[in-house]
Amino acid sequence: MKKLRYVLLFLIVLIVGGYFYLIQDFSKTSSLIIYNGTIITMENQADKPEAIFVKDGVIQMVGSKADVMQLKESNTEMIDLQGKTLMPGFIDPHTHPLVSALLIDMVDVSGFTHKSPEEVWAHLAKEVRKFEPGTWVFCRGLDPILTKNLASPHISKLDSIAPNNPLFIFAQTLHNYWANSLAFKAVGVTAQTKDPSKTSFYEKDAQGKLTGMIVEQAAMTAFKTRIFEEIGQKKLIKNLAMVMDNYAKAGNTTIVTTGLTTFKKNIIKLCEHFSSEKPTLFGQGLATLNIFPDRKPAVRHFVYVRHDAQHLLPDSPQNGDDFFKIVGVKYWYDGSPLAGSMYMRKPYFMSRLTRESIRINSGHRGKYLIRPTQMVKIIENLQKKGWQIATHAHGDQAIDDVLWAYETANKKATVKEFRHRLEHCMLLNEQNLKRMNTLNMTPSFHINFIYYYGDALKNDILGIERANRILKANTAFKNQVNPSLHADQPMYDSDPFSLMATAVNRKTKEGEAIGPQEMITVWQALQTMTINAAWQVKMENKIGSIKKGKYGDFVVLDQNPLKVDKASLRNIKILRTIVHGNTVFQK
Ligand SMILES: [Zn+2]
Structure with missing residues (x-):
């Protein structure tokens, strides 16, 4: 009797575990028919198909409505475009999700938001007062070009704005940075610290004193480690989940990270957990412990590791799957x-x-x-x-x-x-x-x-x-x-x-x-x-156009880009994003 109970328990665990495994396998989706709108295939500009049938994430037919409807199954999801436009999902070929996650809730000092130097510094001073003394203040987007007449801030100015907090500012270009005295002190960089190179350095004045400006990435490595520590793993993971959602919202079905800003294998594992076809044991384990978020269909993700993080390269380019891969x-x-x-x-x-x-x-x-x-x-x-x-x-x-x-x-x-x-x-x-x-x-x-x-x-x-x-x-x-x-x-x-x-x-x-x-x-x-x-x-044989045998990655647009006045192209809105037959964003 007792034995039977264990067998039953084992079976329940197996069924529940199997269920979660299956629903988190992004390639297993019910079938889909998309019809009643303009379909741009990106194969041939003259193509005018009426409908598409997708099964298990793969396009099975692109053709007339009558032909496609014949493939309808009892559980086929019907997507009525209501006259809107469907095209292949967009591929962002060069982006930085991790840096985006890092910057997403930093103090905004950018030229997109602030038109004058006075506005920038007043905003920063106001924000600094919200922080407890001693805690780090991070800012993003400082821009001497869009904010007209903005001079590179001297360390003394930054000290006067943040006398009690380490302060670190990213330039909009991410090629320059600024820090106040407390920030330099916190990471142990002084005027005597050797510059990493002639092109990446801590700028000094004629007297050899730090000006507060840091030029190019090598010189900011000490700060970078500190920023990751200060923001903390939990926040970073939450932010990254938000950033991944935003890519889908913008109409992307695939993103390509050109230089993932990490030396850590676990960050690769995290990105894999977000996008890979099947859940990994590691990712699933951490999700159970609430360290990683639960999996849900997301954009595909291809990664170039940084030149200084090649220990993260797998053995060969034949790694991962068509959802997540290091390339x-x-x-x-x-x-x-x-x-x-x-x-x-x-x-x-x-x-x-x-x-x-x-x-x-x-x-x-x-x-x-x-x-x-x-x-x-x-x-x-x-x-x-x-x-x-x-x-x-x-x-x-x-x-x-x-x-x-x-x-x-x-x-x-x-x-x-x-x-x-x-x-x-x-x-x-x-x-x-x-x-x-x-x-x-x-x-x-x-x-x-x-x-x-x-x-x-x-x-x-x-x-x-x-x-x-x-x-x-x-x-x-x-x-x-x-x-x-x-x-x-x-x-x-x-x-x-x-x-x-x-x-x-x-x-x-x-x-x-x-x-x-x-x-x-x-x-x-x-x-x-x-x-x-x-x-x-x-x-190119799997994504990037709508064709039989390719993956069901689509975006639904409120207007046809080939028909609108090209001056108003910028205003076209994304209504829905579909990756491998799974809707990942819907307005
Ligand atoms: Zn870049």
Whole structure:
């Protein structure tokens, strides 16, 4: 009798456990019919299918309503588009979910919110008073460009605003940072501390005293560890869950993290827990203990680990599944035009902004963060193991160097299968696009620099002639290198229509044209965020368009982007996002 009770108990555990396992297997979904609206397949612009049938997350039929309806099963979910537009879900090809989670509830000192320096500092002072003395105050988005006439704050100013709290501020570009005296003290950095390099350092004045500014990432490592500690694991996990939801809300069905900001295996496990097809034992265990959140269908996630976190690379690129996978390694070859660290052939334009806010001298043209010969070794090494590389390269000199490194590394080998990427590509010219085509490389453009910073690039940083040659999306299409567009969240929010609107209209927020010859069509813009971005992570046979055999990743829009006036592309709203047949967002 007692034995029977144990058997029963065992069976119950098995059934309940099995049930949870099954409902959390994101590939097991009931069937789906989508009909009664415009369907843009991104296969062929002339396609006009009426309906789609999806089963277990895979598209089984794209065709006439009559044919599709014949496949209807008793439990098929019917999605009536009511005349709205359906297209493949968007793929954010370059984003930073973990940094977004870190920044999401920091004090906002950005130029998107504050128009004058007075406003910035008054807001910060008010916020600081809400913190207990001794606790850290973190701020995000300080921006000497969008906030006109904002000078780089001196450490004495930061001390006067936060005399009793360690204070740390991220620049909008994430290439510069500022800290007050208590913050430097807390992490043990003094004026005597050795700078990590010539390009990443703690800025000092003529007397050798800290000015409060920290330039580029290596010098902020000590602070970064502290920030993670202060925010705490619980908060970070909660924030990351929110960030993942926001990607779906923005119409993304896949995100690509280009340099996951972590050295910890558990963070990889956490990301895997959010997105992978089946629950892992580790993730499930932590979810039971309420350390990880419960699983629910989420966006697909492909990850490039940071160059300095390669211990996180699995044994081979054949890891994970089509929901979560580590695909390569991210390197930074130069910095940002807004920080004076973009590496150019010719010097920066000299203006009050470059002199006083960005603080560079005449003749300055930025510098590489990696020696070109070192880059060759990096490429050879990673290619040997089959890894794809994504390299941050903004300036024309940086791009020249990186392409030289690829050509040198591949004199003998073939590079066809790698699809190495260049990120941001502000001054990528036609000649280099041709080289990229030969190398089978692909660019992702930081296109909203035009919209938000076009004015400053033109008048203060690059000069008119050079500013008109930035972000050559049209020339990239002509050279068949499968370009994509990105927001680089948290730089700008992940918002596909904002990016596509900029690529199509090539106008600043104030309405000024920047390099109009580089406008692309709406169809091309849609390609950048779907099939091209899929190609960049070698998923073009599974996602990025609506086709029999591909995954059921869709987005429902309130208007047809191919029909609206292209000036109003930015206003199209996301109504519903579906990943693998599972609705992950609905308005
Ligand atoms: Zn980035």
